[in-house]
Amino acid sequence: MSTVATAQCRCGAVEAQVTNAAPDTVNRVVCYCDDCQAFAHHLGRADLLDRNGGTDIVQMAPATITFTKGRENLVGLRLSPKGLYRWHTACCKTPMGNTVGPHLPFVGFVAQSFDQDGQSADKVFGKPIGAILGKHAIGEVPAAARGMPLGLVARAVWKVLGWKLAGKTWPHPFFARDTGAPLYPVHVITREERDALRVKCGPRAAPTA
Template identity: 40%
Template sequence: MKTRLDADQPVQCRCGQLRGVLARGAPVARVTCYCSDCQAYARAIGQADTVLDAQGGTEVVSTLQQHLRFTQGSEQLACLRLRPGGLLRWYARCCSTGIANITKDQRLSYVGLLHTAFADRRSDLDAGFGPAAGLAVYTGRARAPVPSRRLATLGHMARIIASVAAARIDGGWKTSPFFRREDGRPLRDARVLSEQELADARRGP
């Protein structure tokens, strides 16, 4: 698995109205998250079948927002929160493609790009980011036992955290496709799920 991109990687929603690029040189780590929130999010946007694997995992490419830009259709970006104060979870409203998860604090420039943001083509992920290394988090929430490479996962995530810290110091965090430059507010207001909607989304298959 690559730790930095050696070439630009295209980003797009399933229908192609939203397009962008993750730039060469971006720090990256492919990690599968099995947390209950990621599972609920996939169900909330009606994409559980395309986002989640057989054990309920969501594969994400962890990187920094400053390396991502949208070149077409940014007006299609929509934002969802499972609860007030929760992660900002972005998707393309045109086709409900899951795109990314970020924190509400722009200074923490981490972004987890869902595998569906790369048109959900496994061959493209392997070609662009290298073969998956079996890194996983929150495996206790998986629907079935999942092998965990805990030390390897921690090592890769430590590198991403170090990159986030560096962006905080050098000002790279100020460049983001999800926040407005003029006032630092999210590009879109997030819709927060109601208690009933969240309860429904948490119900597994």
């Protein structure tokens, strides 16, 4: 079955289409890591975090994603010089894809960007299959979610390897094929800015009431 799903930023200026969208073509996992929390706080989008500070992420193959609207609003942010490329929109500060770089073929979208116009992330991709890095969560999360559960990691590695072998890296929505260079401006925040965000992230942060 080939389903096309649409991801949208909050204001609707930026839109991407994902082909072949289905539970078995993606990894949908909640990430509690403090970098994902810091990123949301930096954007002023803590509304995207769950009550434990988790980010609900759908990882997919780069070549299945095409931006169809508002590309001029795309910018990248790195929390450190070697950090993930965290793409987001300049218009309304919506995360629009996390990537390691051009050679590790996956892109992670926040699940909420698929919740619109009668479409829902749950319907398209199914519910999250698990959670990772709960040691950074705010409040209590299941023990199995504290680290990197082996089954989830194995599935992610298997998926990424499959995408690589199947040639689903290119065309990449964020990198040029010939040079590997980012297609949109990228900003690296300073150490001081990163440290200032830390206090907002678990487990140091106080549990939400």
